[in-house]
Amino acid sequence: MVEIITIGDELLIGQVTDTNSAWMGRELNKAGFDVQRITSVSDKKEEIKDVLEKATQRAKIVLMTGGLGPTRDDITKKTLCEFFDTHLVFNEEVFGDIQKFLKGRVKSINELNREQALVPKKCDVIRNPMGTAPIMWFDYNDSVVVSMPGVPSEMKRVMSERIIPRLIQKYRPGIIIHKTILIHNIPEAVLAEMLTDWEDDLPPEIKLAYLPAPGRIRLRLSARGDDAKTLETKIANAVDGLKPIVGDNIYGDEDLPASDIFAEFFRNTEKSLALAESCSGGYLAHLVTSVAGSSDYFKGGMVTYSNELKQRLLGVRERDLKEFGAVSKQVVEQMALGVLDITDADYAIATSGVAGPGGGTNEKPVGTVWIAWAASGKGVVSKLFNFGKYRERNIMRTSETALIELMQMMKKGEI
Amino acid sequence: MVEIITIGDELLIGQVTDTNSAWMGRELNKAGFDVQRITSVSDKKEEIKDVLEKATQRAKIVLMTGGLGPTRDDITKKTLCEFFDTHLVFNEEVFGDIQKFLKGRVKSINELNREQALVPKKCDVIRNPMGTAPIMWFDYNDSVVVSMPGVPSEMKRVMSERIIPRLIQKYRPGIIIHKTILIHNIPEAVLAEMLTDWEDDLPPEIKLAYLPAPGRIRLRLSARGDDAKTLETKIANAVDGLKPIVGDNIYGDEDLPASDIFAEFFRNTEKSLALAESCSGGYLAHLVTSVAGSSDYFKGGMVTYSNELKQRLLGVRERDLKEFGAVSKQVVEQMALGVLDITDADYAIATSGVAGPGGGTNEKPVGTVWIAWAASGKGVVSKLFNFGKYRERNIMRTSETALIELMQMMKKGEI
Incomplete structure (x- = not known):
């Protein structure tokens, strides 16, 4: 349902680890949206257009981060104009925000700052309370493409406060509930064998994942449906069935270190x-x-x-x-x-x-x-x-x- | 030239942050290979096949991590068999490694452990010194597809010791030489300003990257060309020019913690x-x-x-x-x-x-x-x-x- 595209050469040469998409995946998943693919590409127009085209064919929702800074290598905005067959227009409201944001931070507003107030004509501009790059929301057939800054704090704020609420309103996804059981001292293969019968008996709404770390395994149960209470009961029953099998090797039931x-x-x-x-x-x-x-x-x-x-x-x-x-x-x-x-x-x-x-x-x-x-x-x-x-x-x-x-x-x- | 595919539902729901691909990007870049795209997909056969197909069309080298554990949700191996039109065969050598690895760790080898010794017939098996999942190297037309475990320590060891040396031997990328100067106590923006003139004077073969960490900056100089000696001289000259500008704030000249x-x-x-x-x-x-x-x-x-x-x-x-x-x-x-x-x-x-x-x-x-x-x-x-x-x-x-x-x-x- 959702694809994430993260843009920037720094991601491909490993200068920066992409932590944005994991955070977005977590928040979207909590809200009931499935992320089906994450792609990182370089700051090249043709690359971005290629990924965007494929992603919009596969997914209803495409969320992009990065490539919106004022420096030369950031070309996301121009690429979006080409992709959506539109052009950049000067947005007074965005320019007002930029001026307010930069006041006291820089000596004077320069040409590069002014350019940040240019936005594609066809998009719906969402204002950025924490930086100078505006957020662009495109309605495209029945799909949505959103372009956000790559700075984690800016992206997180706008995702939580603006993007996710709007996506929920538009798509009304189902409910998903996770429970993670922490187990130590049992190798993964041994645990999997111990749990065979229990796993076979799980209701179809519950999916299971083994997340191993040295000496420990996080066993994650995910339940999906329409009624939170029913799902919680099913998860609780599954966990109850797990306890007598794994016993003292369970040391926690929250996904924490x-x-x-x-x-x-x-x-x-x-x-x-x-x-x-x-x-x-x-x-x-x-x-x-x-x-x-x-x-x-x-x-x-x-x-x-x-x-x-x-x-x-x-x-x-x-x-x-x-x-x-x-x-x-x-x-x-x-x-x-x-x-x-x-x-x-x-x-x-x-x-x-x-x-x-x-x-x-x-x-x-x-x-x-x-x-x-x-x-x-x-x-x-x-x-x-x-x-x-x-x-x-x-x-x-x-x-x-x-x-x-x-x-x-x-x-x-x-x- | 290179695409990375990381596999696992845990990446898409954000339970685990994909740090593997940044590490791989960094190491590949050092060795002279450019990563052009990174894709994370779920543990679904059709998804993996789709990404693999597109990636092999675009890139000569496709490196995959994840989905090789002994549990049911890990289906990379079967998917690779379908993709390469081959079947799984039992590999005695791998089984020997698994037995040796598990000795003292588990009471007895079970069916799931045995299954880890099954490998696609068409692949070249690279043994895993740190775990039970074998590494699979496929030569495919003029391309290479390698499937590795997602456990970072296992992936890193096999990438450094086996995969990268073999890729260098096969593809002979140009020579790339890196030198990292470790600097502390100067903010990035201040350092960038101090280095403006020096940076303008760098020869065109040398590219510069600022890799900031809290309180420190790794300044990486990369020289690319055909003759190692010329490149080394150019790097040495550039470093000599740097020292009087940054002085005591340099605390090392090797890319180490x-x-x-x-x-x-x-x-x-x-x-x-x-x-x-x-x-x-x-x-x-x-x-x-x-x-x-x-x-x-x-x-x-x-x-x-x-x-x-x-x-x-x-x-x-x-x-x-x-x-x-x-x-x-x-x-x-x-x-x-x-x-x-x-x-x-x-x-x-x-x-x-x-x-x-x-x-x-x-x-x-x-x-x-x-x-x-x-x-x-x-x-x-x-x-x-x-x-x-x-x-x-x-x-x-x-x-x-x-x-x-x-x-x-x-x-x-x-x-």
């Missing part, structure tokens, strides 16, 4: 947290502190990369470091208990592992990670993992796993 | 480093430890989020915390000296600021950040910054600035 899920859970426990990191190297603390308001429950932590600091700051026994090595149950548990003691926190997490690429041995290959969780007055538990051979992935999986496992153990009263 | 540039510099000094973080919350330690081999010089650090820990662990004076607040010259300098003392490191960095969104005041608005650098026997220096109103950006800019400034001061012998 693990750090946000953990933060929301932990904040409500009104407990405090401390960290002692070796292989995660500060990334675990970063995950915790990336969430606003974390200072309410996060006391702090240590990144004890050297054995010397593990002993001196956390009280890890030299004997155990020698006998078992830094990557061991003994050491990681002493780290967790040590930081718990020093910080007076209610809970503590410690990590120690071989992040790689160097440092692996036969006995402890790269990816070997010990994580320990300690709770004031409740002792300490630890688990051994192997996250594979890539440093970056090891650091991330160690950190996410540490948070998710603590949350799951606390929910079950295991710690 | 600030953390890598810092690591290479700091390793060679044979000094050790420690950190005391407040507002950067562990991200600074993460930047340092994200580089392999950092354990050689990084002793460790503290994330002292609470004032209590700033006092107890780092010896910050309670009186100063009360009088000047945690975000102050006094406190950040005591943090740096404190961690230097505790860890016996040669250098230490400390951060304290208002990351936001809460915690700002009139006097110290969100984005106010103090950074201190201390050196054993040389005392401590500190600087005040304001990085703006976004939490994530404040955390990142604090951390990168802390490393770059230390490096620049050490180069000049200021610390």
Whole structure:
């Protein structure tokens, strides 16, 4: 039903990542519109016309962003005139907006600014409250083509306030509801097999998608129809059927990063947290502190990369470091208990592992990670993992796993 | 010359932002290939076939990512069979890779894992060192179609190591040489003005791109031609002309993250480093430890989020915390000296600021950040910054600035 066209050489050479279309896809989908294709093209007239022609044949709604700036390489407006067989006219109202917008920002209005007030005669101009490029709405047979600036803040504002409401009024799409279930510790193929029967029993209105990330899967259910209440019930029933199959491996039911899920859970426990990191190297603390308001429950932590600091700051026994090595149950548990003691926190997490690429041995290959969780007055538990051979992935999986496992153990009263 | 097709419903509903194609565009461009179009389509057979047909008519090289997972919604492989008029065959070698990859990760290989070893008969299989989905290379008339997994780490590895080298060998694009100069502390518009004359004098073979990131600009010079030596000389001359204009604001001349540039510099000094973080919350330690081999010089650090820990662990004076607040010259300098003392490191960095969104005041608005650098026997220096109103950006800019400034001061012998 909808196609998105994003215009600009910078997108094709990877200078800029196109985040506009994902945002538009999300907002349109929420409003009940399906995006069926996204195309990025360069600032070349023939390219833009070609894509526009094909897109208008396939889709009722074509939304374009980019190529409306005042510089020479932006040629979208002229291309639209050729495509719709019209010409540019000077729009006083738009020029008034531009003058108002630039007042105080530039010394004087120049020719390029004046040119921005030129708009195709056949279009319906939507004013841009945040910039100098006007938005152009074309009614074309039974279809709509809209051209917007590529600056994300300008595009988002005008999409939310003007374009989407007008599209809903014109096309009255159905209702679509999404629910995302977050699952960890089950490989995608295993999960798919576990869910075969459940999936076969899903009502036809519900579509399923597996969105895997290292160590985790987001399982997305989407229901489509006319009645929100019916759809919500169907989704709720499907989720109810899922729970006994996947059980404790479900760690959340909102489409949020693990750090946000953990933060929301932990904040409500009104407990405090401390960290002692070796292989995660500060990334675990970063995950915790990336969430606003974390200072309410996060006391702090240590990144004890050297054995010397593990002993001196956390009280890890030299004997155990020698006998078992830094990557061991003994050491990681002493780290967790040590930081718990020093910080007076209610809970503590410690990590120690071989992040790689160097440092692996036969006995402890790269990816070997010990994580320990300690709770004031409740002792300490630890688990051994192997996250594979890539440093970056090891650091991330160690950190996410540490948070998710603590949350799951606390929910079950295991710690 | 190149078209990219990214496949997956999750891209169209905006659940996942397509970062693959920007990365691919960047790498292909570096290798001398121009990307002319990027298309994202849903996991629908007819859609994929349609895009594939048009793309192969327009471009010599078509690179596809996504839709190769073991679950039912991934149908790229079957679609490729229909498109290339072939069928799936079981590939023992791929199955061997899958078994090896899954060993220790799953209890047993299931039917879905076996199915991943099915590949189109007509294609040339490229093995995937990081996952279970094989990469498929099709020679098609004079064109090439390659299908890769959508998981970024898997795609990136196989693109860098296998696909791009093979494309270069097959198509021998002209020579393109890039040089990236890393500049910090100058806004883009100011830099552009400073460089006007220099830019006008550049030889026609050299193209310039400003790649801005918060607080930094990567200035990329690209020279295109037939003779590598001539191009290298021209680039070197251009860089020589740049240095007197931009001066100390240049902190590197390789297109690498600030953390890598810092690591290479700091390793060679044979000094050790420690950190005391407040507002950067562990991200600074993460930047340092994200580089392999950092354990050689990084002793460790503290994330002292609470004032209590700033006092107890780092010896910050309670009186100063009360009088000047945690975000102050006094406190950040005591943090740096404190961690230097505790860890016996040669250098230490400390951060304290208002990351936001809460915690700002009139006097110290969100984005106010103090950074201190201390050196054993040389005392401590500190600087005040304001990085703006976004939490994530404040955390990142604090951390990168802390490393770059230390490096620049050490180069000049200021610390």
